[in-house]
Amino acid sequence: MMNRRNAMAIRRNRWLAAAVAALLAFVFVALAGGCGMPSLTGGNGTLTVGVRADVMGFGYYNEKTHKYYGMEIDLANEMADRMGYSDVKFVTVTPDTRKEMLQNGQVDALVACYSISDHRKENVDFSPAYYTSTVQMMVENSSLITDINGLKGRYIGTRAGTDTAAILVKKLAEIGFSDGNPLQANDDNSDVQFDNFHLLQYPSYQELSDALESGAVGAIALDSAIAKTYLNDERSTLSDFSINPEEYGVATKKDSALSATVTTTIQNMLDDGTINRFIDKWD
Template identity: 50%
Template sequence: MILIKGKRKMRKKLYFVLAIFLILAPFLTGCNNANHVKTLRVGVRDNIVNFGYLNEISGKYYGLEVDIATELANRLGYGNVEFTTVTPDNRKQMLLDGNVDCLIACYSISDTRIENFDFSPAYYTDNICIMVENSSMIEKIEDLQNKKIGVMSGSNTAPILAIKLQEIGMIQGELGSKVTGVEALSDTDEATVFNGMYFKKENNYNALSDDLEVGTVDAVAMDGAITKTYKNDERNILDFNVSEQQYGVATQKGSELSAQVSEKIQEMLDDGTIEVLKDKWD
């Protein structure tokens, strides 16, 4: 009799534990899922108005590329997006080292970059522009012969512009390696010097703008989208077509993510999402 009562008590305890488990199961599952929410780590710019800009007060990023990243993550099934500031100097290494999953950072598609990374279809087309101070009296590209042009360190602006200037005879010398385009007389962290042109390097656009204002350089060359931030009534854009720049999402070479990103970016182009976002930030 005592044994039977003991078994009944044991069954009641088991039923009680089972009932508690069934009640808590959804919450336990929810916690487990929360711990496994996928996060897409995206490298973006923090100082390019309308593309990637960090509000230091709110700590939030804003701009076209931020919105593209958010929509891309959603379509890929990621629950979160983690933005990391990258610069022209460090963005390549950040992606190579796996510190970010992709770059959506005014990163133009080029032959040399395709050697290292996969790129999505282009989501934005831009052009390299050359900006001067009105007071400089520089009115055409030929006026910059043997002058100094400011460019961003880590960008491909200098080699692209050098090829164009070599084509019109402003830089003397033969075409060099695939990387440099035109053989440079010297190439350091501070400047790249060609026979007929000097490119002064800076690591941020504010410094480039300051160089132009005080006359350290005679002109600055940068993507048109970026030029808009620093253009004012005292500055002018030269009528000279340098090169078309197409921005794409860069991912690690041969990664599983590459094909997925390309598919979703193409989908966003086809259904008009990219165009809507561009209109929003234009």
């Protein structure tokens, strides 16, 4: 009788030990999933990516379908899939909000026409460049402006929150169009007077385009990738002026665990031709 009771006790203890072990494993995996480790559902959960909603061919949000389309959307989906994520969540960012949204954790990465520069590298990590753009000068055909010298004494517009204003001023000084020294400026540098031109910065690309159409500015300077959205039969880009290059990279939080994986993944996508196929698809 005692042997039977002992055997039952041993089996019961073994069952309890197995149950406790299973419970602890469940808790561990659940907690790990909350810290960026593989989740209970398999894969790495959801990657939240900041993208543009206003740039045709790169990141554009369709109000009718409630979906994002473009080369950068395809790139982000492929990147997340190769990194083992089971889903991608897209969040709209703008030049004004993207850096802050990355740093405060609202997005895990930026695939948002974000050009690589030394001063940005101080705050974020970049993947290898996946696209090279140029800064172009766009005019209304009715203005009869056909070259850069036709803009002397005129207003030139750029998009606030981008690097365009700074590199434009530098380029105009390099080619002798201006001495590059501001004569007068308002507090946020959205309105700056130079010797041979007046710089105005606008809070959105649509407002920048509207300013060109209304004649508030004689020309607007913007990336060639973005210019495609606002170029039409009544507008042209000046053939004698461009600034090279503007290289776009995937941005991640500085020194984050994600940075190295993103870098490797994007480099592999460059090496195997995947990114070129996306560019050709949307060009």
